[in-house]
Amino acid sequence: MLAYSTLTQKSIYAIEKYQPRELEGSASKKGSTERLTAEQVQELKNMVMRKTIDEKMYLDPGLTLSILSGKVGISTHELSYILNNGLGKSFYQFINELRTEEAKLLLLSADTKHLDMLGIAIRAGFNSKTTFYTTFKKATTLTPKEYIKANAKAV
Secondary structure, three states, X not given: OHHHHHHHOOOOOOOOOOOOHHHHOHHHHOOOOOOOOHHHHXXXXXXXXXXXXXXXXXXXXXXXXXXXXHHHOOOHHHHHHHHHHHHOOOHHHHHHHHHHHHHHHHHHOHHHOOOOHHHHHHHOOOOOHHHHHHHHHHHHOOOHHHHHHXXXXXX
């Protein structure tokens, strides 16, 4: 009897079909191939760059596409589109490039000579030494220590 009752009982969970918001109005957009005009991409790209760099948001190791989009005030889809089409980079390429530039400054700064590489990585916004080394080497073709040696004379 218990098994029968369990099988015939109505579900207490409402099952709704999920439909993303972007798809709701997509029927009218099907004719156009671009999400935003070139002017809109340029304007939003400048806004994203200003906000990200001026407020040094890239220094937050927990920064994600959705957090940045919320701070800038645009959807994650629009932000991704702007980064890909306006800068030709993914979110992580964009952020890691800014973090690498910060790391370059920190590596040559007298104020951070007391820090080890993990300390520099954390200050630059990376959440691990491995990610820092990999990203830095890819961007500069040098390890952080090689970068210091190569640029020590310039300081």
